[in-house]
Amino acid sequence: xxITKATTHVTQNEALVFERSQPGRRGYRLPALDVExxxxxxxxxxxxxxxxxxxxxxxLSEPDVVRHFTRISTWNYNIDLGLYPxxxxxMKYNSRLNEKVARIPGFANLHPLAPAEDAxxxxxxxxxxxxxxxxxxxxxxxxxxxxAGAHGEMTGIMMIRAFLDxxxxxxxxxxxxxxxxxxxxxxxxxxPASAHLSGFTVKTIRSTSEGLTDxxxxxxxxxxxxxxxxxxxxxxxxxxxxxxxxxxxxxxxGAGGLxxxxxxxxxxxxxxxRPGDMGVDVIHLNLHKTFSTPHGGxxxxxxxxxxxxxxxxxxxxxxVARTGDDAYRLDFDRPQSIGRVKAFYGNYxxxxxxxxxxxxxxxxxLREATEAAVLNARFIAHGLADTFDRPFDSPPMHECLFTDKxxxxxxxxxxxxxxxxxxxxxxxxxxxxxxxxxxxxxxEPTESVGRAELQQFxxxxxxxxxxxxxxxxxxxxxxxTTRVGRxxxxxxxxxxxxxxxPAEAAAGA
Amino acid sequence: MRYxxxxxxxxxxxxxGLGLGSAEELFDSIPPDVLLKRPLDTPAALAxxxxxxxxxxxxxxxxxxxxxxxxxxxxYSHYAPTIVDSLIQRSEFFTAYTPYQPEISxxxxxxIFEFQTLVCQLTGMDVAxxxxxxxxxxxxxxxxxxxxxxxRSRVLVSAAVHPEYLSVAETYVAHAGIELGRLEVDEASGxxxxxxxxxxxxxAAVVVQSPNFYGCVEDLKAFADKVxxxxxxxxxxxxxxxSFGLLRSPGACGADIVVAEGQSFGxxxxxxxxxxxxxxxxxxYARQIPGRLAGVAxxxxxxxxxxxTLATREQHIRREKATSNICTxxxxxxxxxxxxxxxxxxxxxxxVAAQCAQKAAYARRQIAGIEGxxxxxxxxxFNEFVVRAPSDAxxxxxxxxxxxxxxxxxALSRYYPERxxxxxxxxxxxxxxxxxxxxxxxxxxx
Numbered sequence: 001x002x003i004t005k006a007t008t009h010v011t012q013n014e015a016l017v018f019e020r021s022q023p024g025r026r027g028y029r030l031p032a033l034d035v036e037x038x039x040x041x042x043x044x045x046x047x048x049x050x051x052x053x054x055x056x057x058x059x060l061s062e063p064d065v066v067r068h069f070t071r072i073s074t075w076n077y078n079i080d081l082g083l084y085p086x087x088x089x090x091m092k093y094n095s096r097l098n099e100k101v102a103r104i105p106g107f108a109n110l111h112p113l114a115p116a117e118d119a120x121x122x123x124x125x126x127x128x129x130x131x132x133x134x135x136x137x138x139x140x141x142x143x144x145x146x147x148a149g150a151h152g153e154m155t156g157i158m159m160i161r162a163f164l165d166x167x168x169x170x171x172x173x174x175x176x177x178x179x180x181x182x183x184x185x186x187x188x189x190x191x192p193a194s195a196h197l198s199g200f201t202v203k204t205i206r207s208t209s210e211g212l213t214d215x216x217x218x219x220x221x222x223x224x225x226x227x228x229x230x231x232x233x234x235x236x237x238x239x240x241x242x243x244x245x246x247x248x249x250x251x252x253x254g255a256g257g258l259x260x261x262x263x264x265x266x267x268x269x270x271x272x273x274r275p276g277d278m279g280v281d282v283i284h285l286n287l288h289k290t291f292s293t294p295h296g297g298x299x300x301x302x303x304x305x306x307x308x309x310x311x312x313x314x315x316x317x318x319x320v321a322r323t324g325d326d327a328y329r330l331d332f333d334r335p336q337s338i339g340r341v342k343a344f345y346g347n348y349x350x351x352x353x354x355x356x357x358x359x360x361x362x363x364x365x366l367r368e369a370t371e372a373a374v375l376n377a378r379f380i381a382h383g384l385a386d387t388f389d390r391p392f393d394s395p396p397m398h399e400c401l402f403t404d405k406x407x408x409x410x411x412x413x414x415x416x417x418x419x420x421x422x423x424x425x426x427x428x429x430x431x432x433x434x435x436x437x438x439x440x441x442x443x444e445p446t447e448s449v450g451r452a453e454l455q456q457f458x459x460x461x462x463x464x465x466x467x468x469x470x471x472x473x474x475x476x477x478x479x480x481t482t483r484v485g486r487x488x489x490x491x492x493x494x495x496x497x498x499x500x501x502p503a504e505a506a507a508g509a
Numbered sequence: 510m511r512y513x514x515x516x517x518x519x520x521x522x523x524x525x526g527l528g529l530g531s532a533e534e535l536f537d538s539i540p541p542d543v544l545l546k547r548p549l550d551t552p553a554a555l556a557x558x559x560x561x562x563x564x565x566x567x568x569x570x571x572x573x574x575x576x577x578x579x580x581x582x583x584x585y586s587h588y589a590p591t592i593v594d595s596l597i598q599r600s601e602f603f604t605a606y607t608p609y610q611p612e613i614s615x616x617x618x619x620x621i622f623e624f625q626t627l628v629c630q631l632t633g634m635d636v637a638x639x640x641x642x643x644x645x646x647x648x649x650x651x652x653x654x655x656x657x658x659x660x661r662s663r664v665l666v667s668a669a670v671h672p673e674y675l676s677v678a679e680t681y682v683a684h685a686g687i688e689l690g691r692l693e694v695d696e697a698s699g700x701x702x703x704x705x706x707x708x709x710x711x712x713a714a715v716v717v718q719s720p721n722f723y724g725c726v727e728d729l730k731a732f733a734d735k736v737x738x739x740x741x742x743x744x745x746x747x748x749x750x751x752s753f754g755l756l757r758s759p760g761a762c763g764a765d766i767v768v769a770e771g772q773s774f775g776x777x778x779x780x781x782x783x784x785x786x787x788x789x790x791x792x793x794y795a796r797q798i799p800g801r802l803a804g805v806a807x808x809x810x811x812x813x814x815x816x817x818t819l820a821t822r823e824q825h826i827r828r829e830k831a832t833s834n835i836c837t838x839x840x841x842x843x844x845x846x847x848x849x850x851x852x853x854x855x856x857x858x859x860x861v862a863a864q865c866a867q868k869a870a871y872a873r874r875q876i877a878g879i880e881g882x883x884x885x886x887x888x889x890x891f892n893e894f895v896v897r898a899p900s901d902a903x904x905x906x907x908x909x910x911x912x913x914x915x916x917x918x919x920a921l922s923r924y925y926p927e928r929x930x931x932x933x934x935x936x937x938x939x940x941x942x943x944x945x946x947x948x949x950x951x952x953x954x955x
Contacts, residue, residue, distance in 0.1 A: 017623050017851050028590060028857040033864055034942040035871035043866050044889045048726050048757055050859075056630050057855040065852045066592055073601035075615035080600035086609075093512050094604050097557055102779075103594070106568025111580040112781030113919050114573030118910065121570030122780045132551045147642035147782070148837040150824070161684060193824035193834035197653075199684025202829045241538045271549050272536055278543045288837065296597075296841025297617035298607035298639070298801070300783035316680075339680035343583055343645035343673040343770075344781025356564065362554025365510040371532040372513045375523055378535065382527055395538055419612065428610055433825075450514030451523060482612040485808035489611075492806035492818045496795065498636050499626040 014071040018500045021058035027065050056502060075483050076297070077427045083449050083457055085380075087399040087430035087442025088188070088237060090267045090289035092373075097360065098292070098353035107352055112344040116329050123328035126320045126345065129355045133306055136366070137263075137283055138276025141312030143319065144304045145346040149264060152284025152303025153194035153231070157181065158338045159282055159307060159314040160229045160258045161198050166314075166336060178228040178257065182221055184213050186238060186434040188262060191231045200228060207436055211238040211392035211401075213248060222255035233262040234275070237434040238392055239377070239399040239442065241268070249279025258282065258311075266290040267446065268374055268398035271367030275306075282307040291354035302350035316341050372447035373398045376454055380443055383458035387465045391437045399444035403437060412468035412475050414439040419486060420467070420478035424460035510554075577944040578916035579872075581893050581935025582722070583644070583671050583748045584784075587861065588939050589775040593848045603841055611806070611816045617840065618815035621803040624847040631753040631850075631858075632767040633760020634789035639801040639817075640843040641786025641835065644748055644770025645674040648716065649681035650788065650799045650833055651744045651766045655714035656687050657797050657832070659742060663711045665690040667701040669721035671748055672924040678716075692717070699725035699886025699895065703732055708739035714766075718746040719759070724893030724933065725886055726756060733763025742766060750774055750787070751937070752891045754862025766790045775849030776842055785842035796822060799833030864938040865892035868945065872936045875949045882952065885931070893935045895921070898952075902932040905955050913951035915944065 040049070060068070077084065084091035102108070110122055130142040146152035164178055181200035183191050185207055192202045203221055206214040213232065221227065230252045235241045242248060249259045261275050261283040267290045269275075275283045287293045287302035295301075305315065313336040321331045330345075361369060374397055381390075381400035389405035404414040418428035418441070430442040445454060467475050479485065515523065524532065536544065555563065568574070578586060597603060601616055608614030608621075621639045628637035641647035652664050664682075666675060668691055675689075682689060692715070695702045701717050708715070715736045719727035729745060736743045745759035747769035759767045772784040790798055796819060804818035824831040853861060869892040877884050881899035896918070898905050903920035910916055918934040925931075936945065 014619075016619070016626075018626065021854075025854075026856060027592075027852040027854060028860075030588075030857070030860055030864060030938060033867055035868055035945070037867055038870045043870055044726065044755070044891075047730070048728075048889060049755060050753075050757055050761075052633075052758070052761070054630065054754070054855045054859060057627065057858065058851055059854045059856065060851060062590075062592060062852065065848065066596065068851070069596045069602075069620070069848055070599070072616040072619050073596075073599045075613070075619075076601040076605045076617055077610075077613040078600045078602075079604035084606065086606055089606055091604075091606060095512065097560065099598065099603075100561070101564045103777075104564055104568045106565070106571045106574045108574075108777040108779050109586075110571045110574040110780045111578055111586070111778045111916070112584050113580050113582055113923070114571070114578075114916065115907070115910070118573035118576075118916075119571050119780065121567035124567050124570065125564075135550050138545075147646065147839075148835070150834045150836045151642060151646070154834055158680065158683070188836075189823075189825035189828050189831070190834050190836050192829035193827075193831045196829035196831075197681070197685070197834050243538055243540055246540070246543060271545065273539050273543050273545055277545065286837075294603045294841065295606045295837075296603050296839075297605045297614075297620075297844065298840030299837040300642075300839045300842055301837035302783075338683070340673060340676040341646075341680055342677060342782075343643055343671065346781070347642075347783040348780040349777075349783050352564070356560060359552055359555050359560055359563070360512075360557075361510055363549040363551045365554050366549060366551065368510045369513060371535060372510075372515060372520060374535045375515075375520055375527075375532070378527055379523055397538070418610070422610070422613055427606075427613060447513050451519055453514075479612050483615055484612060484812045484814035485810060487611050487806035487808050487814045487816050489806060489816050489818065492804045492816050493820070496802070496818055497805040498622075498795065498802055498818075499629050500622070 014068060016500050017058045017068055020064060020068060021060060023059055025059045025061045027060050027062040082425065083445060083453050084427040085429045085443045085445050087444040088264055090444060090446055092292050092446040093448040094292055094294040098356040101356045102349045102352045120328055123320055125355055126351055127322055127328050129351050130320065132358050133285060133304055136270055137306040138274030139283060139306035140309050141307040141315055142304055143315040144351050145316045145342050146284065146303040146305055147342055147347050148299060148301035149284055149286045149303045150190040150194055151341060152305050153190055153262065154197055155305045155316060155341050156260050156282040156284055157194050157198040159311050160260060162314040162338050163311055164228055178226050180226045181228055182230040184232065185436050186236055187231060187233060188264065191262060195231065210394055211240045213242055215244055218248065218251055222251055227255045227257040229258040229260055231260045231262060233265055235265045235268045235397040238401050239396040240392060240394045241397055245278045264289060265398065268370065270370045272370050282311055287350050287354040291357045293350040293353040300347045300350060302347040314338055369447045376445040376447060376449060379454050380445055380458060384461055387462050399442055401437060402441045404439035407465060407468040410468050410472045412472050414441055416475045416478060417464055420464045420475045421460060422479040423481050426457055426460060573916055576914055576916050579918045579934045579936060579948060580916055582919045582933055583770060584778045584781065585749055585751065585773045585937055586778060586939050587751060587773050587937050589849060590852045592852060593775040593845050596848050597841055597845050602844055608817060611814060615814055618803050620844050620847055622815050624843045625803060627847060627850045628787045628789050632789045633758030634767055635792040636795045636798060637787065637789035638798050639803055640838040641788050641800055642839060643784040643786045644768060645677040647768035647786030647788045648674045648746050649678045651768045652678050652682060652687065653685060654766060654797055654799060655742045655744060658794055659713040661711050661713035662686055663688050663690055664714045664716060665692050665707065665712060666716040667692045667718060669694045669701050669723055670716060670718045670746055671722050674746065698888040699723045700727055700888045703735055705735050708735060708741060712739060712741045714742040714744050716744040716746060718748065720749060720752055720891045720893060723886060723895045724890040725888035726891060729759055729762035749891065751862050751865055754858040755866055756891060771846045774846035776845055783839055783842050785839040785846055797832060800835045800838055861938050865936065868940055869936040872934060872945045875945065879949065879953050892937060893933060895931050896934055898930045898932065901929050906932060908955045909951045913947060915948050915951055917948055
């Protein structure tokens with residue numbers, strides 16, 4: 001197959017909304033006020049009212065607004081355009097049907113503080129989603145409250161803290177309180193950040209040359225005492241299944257700690273293996289990864305927390321409970337709960353979409369998606385094995401890891417390869433993550449691409465490798481087809497400009 | 510499965526190409542004793558039409574979604590122009606990831622930069638981030654940030670802050686070495702009382718919501734003066750973002766950190782989420798702000814673009830030393846809010862706010878005139894206010910819903926069992942005069 005480079009992006013020079021603004025333009029019309037007007041001073045004294053007339057806020061007509069956002073949208077790559085192989089991000093197809101479901105007026109117009117008896121359908125959705133997530137993870141306690149993965153992590157880790165305090169007693173000597181959270185060096189950055197927020201001290205576990213958790217180091221750290229738990233991603237961030245998972249859990253449990261699993265990579269496991277069966281105590285899921293709720297350019301996410309029966313009393317309040325035949329209520333009476341992590345009940349619109357995903361796939365379709373995702377990753381791993389350096393030999397699960405080792409001789413690095421991929425019409429893979437692998441390129445195709453496109457990607461990567469050897473400058477100068485070239489991020493951070501200001505104010509600054 | 514492009518036959522061929530006999534072999538690296546050896550016990554697949562029927566039938570059980578409603582308390586019904594939802598449904602926006610590759614994410618990045626600017630303009634602050642999960646978590650992050658900035662460990666929170674926001678803050682600080690103190694509400698005015706004597710040297714911040722949970726507009730300027738004398742920060746919380754169109758901005762009143770729930774800006778109430786947290790502060794604290802920031806950058810040819818910047822504050826670089834653990838935020842909802850603010854614009858935001866205040870004033874007058882009902886607080890309000898009923902408010906609201914088909918507000922007993930007769934009424938530009946009159950008639954009859 002011949003490689004055809006993507007055509008150049010649409011390149012309108014669309015200004016900021018503030019620069020487009022023209023005094024007097026309007027993009028809205030409200031109904032006329034239908035009550036007797038009260039004098040402003042009677043409503044609110046002048047010193048409590050704005051006195052800047054919202055100066056600087058744009059004034060635009062409706063077509064101005066539509067053109068503006070439509071034009072800038074064309075500068076984005078997106079899943080509907082093609083392969084978006086960001087490792088660890090699971091950029092799978094976001095069904096339009098799920099968007100429709102989330103917009104059904106009976107859900108979209110339902111106020112969160114409506115009495116439970118007038119919101120039974122909404123609670124039923126949450127309850128059923130909880131049941132399905134419990135079955136998928138093998139962990140019976142579920143809270144849908146966390147708003148994103150990192151939020152779910154924080155929730156799970158705080159539950160571990162609460163469990164240990166209940167078990168060991170908080171009155172005991174503070175110095176003896178278990179404070180150490182073990183985290184592999186390959187983990188997502190959110191893991192240590194969440195552990196820190198929950199009052200834990202982080203100790204890092206080394207990885208082996210196979211890309212797996214170092215059991216000896218784990219034993220050593222556990223023997224040192226104070227271990228509250230372990231945060232583990234499985235398959236790990238190298239895309240490899242931690243085959244010693246049961247032993248890992250046993251070691252941590254034996255030391256009196258609990259095991260937290262980062263569920264970012266559940267797309268490799270749904271219908272095939274369950275964290276609960278591996279010995280994991282608590283996990284968060286990313287509904288915006290595994291269950292296809294849209295990433296939206298950086299959220300909203302949803303990070304449900306699933307846990308063992310032992311940990312269930314510590315889940316956030318309120319819980320959604322079933323009271324009898326097809327009746328549901330909110331249960332606030334959970335004295336051991338860590339409390340609330342968010343107002344109301346979580347990112348409910350994402351719960352609707354995730355339930356729609358589960359029901360559209362059916363139990364066999366869920367497993368089929370997992371198989372197809374892993375197969376696609378294997379296809380890429382196989383296709384690129386001769387061209388790029390593979391840091392680990394283990395067969396990959398849903399994502400595969402390569403490095404730039406063979407290309408650096410010509411001065412071409414991972415960043416350059418990523419930027420050059422853009423010229424070939426693909427979004428780059430995740431780069432420089434996991435941190436333990438120098439020049440990492442983590443590729444996750446997901447189940448949502450067909451083999452012809454996978455092959456195009458493989459061909460593009462091989463072509464870039466050839467260019468790196470023969471015409472490195474082309475790769476180093478990439479991308480060539482985008483609206484802007486590589487942006488000077490270092491300069492942007494030195495003198496940050498984080499908001500627009502009117503020209504005269506900006507000039508004076 | 511119709512979302513999987515490769516047919517079963519194609520997958521078989523791919524497996525053969527890899528030297529594998531079956532899909533099971535893909536999972537050879539998983540030890541047999543942890544493999545699930547049975548099908549998942551979840552329902553069989555539904556067709557598109559069946560799925561829609563199922564969700565429609567569940568939605569039909571949400572009677573409250575079909576009634577005129579006077580519920581607010583952190584989630585507000587405002588009219589969203591059609592273009593908001595239409596534009597956020599563009600694939601380019603809703604199916605894109607966090608803009609880590611700026612050259613092919615300029616649409617998202619420019620929209621974030623516009624969002625940050627609009628948030629600064631409305632709040633009267635210098636710097637705003639790319640969004641937080643919601644108002645409640647934004648407030649909790651503000652408490653953590655105040656401790657970082659001042660290195661002091663006590664934070665005084667007004668008792669008139671949304672009770673769920675307070676609960677979230679309690680969870681967030683449980684292990685952070687921060688103690689939350691409480692500022693009482695003056696029972697006559699409904700405003701938070703601040704005794705300068707309470708501001709001891711260990712106080713990092715004072716957190717006050719305005720309009721507060723009871724709808725009363727606080728005197729933020731007076732707060733700022735006292736708080737700053739004590740060397741503490743003033744954190745202002747806003748749950749009803751529509752109020753920015755009318756009320757003096759927190760920044761103009763002297764706030765150091767402003768957090769808000771942005772749901773009012775074009776986002777459906779959707780049973781509590783997804784919403785969007787706004788977070789803004791002063792220039793000098795920019796490097797202590799949690800979450801993502803977009804900033805201006807230039808390429809070699811001098812073309813302007815936008816990138817995520819000051820990333821050294823964030824978890825993927827700083828790990829446990831990050832200013833927050835937040836990663837995914839509420840990008841698409843921030844975009845919806847940006848489109849809303851742009852479509853309504855300078856005039857529309859003020860007009861919506863004015864209509865809310867006018868209609869609330871009308872409803873207040875009407876309700877105050879009903880025998881047995883009173884308005885316990887004297888402070889000025891924006892579009893929410895507490896009503897004291899002659900009997901149990903929850904029972905009364907139930908009767909209103911069933912007998913008069915109107916959700917009359919929120920019984921405060923949900924959060925404060927000691928206030929059985931009080932309820933909170935919220936009026937927005939979407940409540941017609943006829944709805945208000947129906948509420949008043951219902952109250953008279955109940």
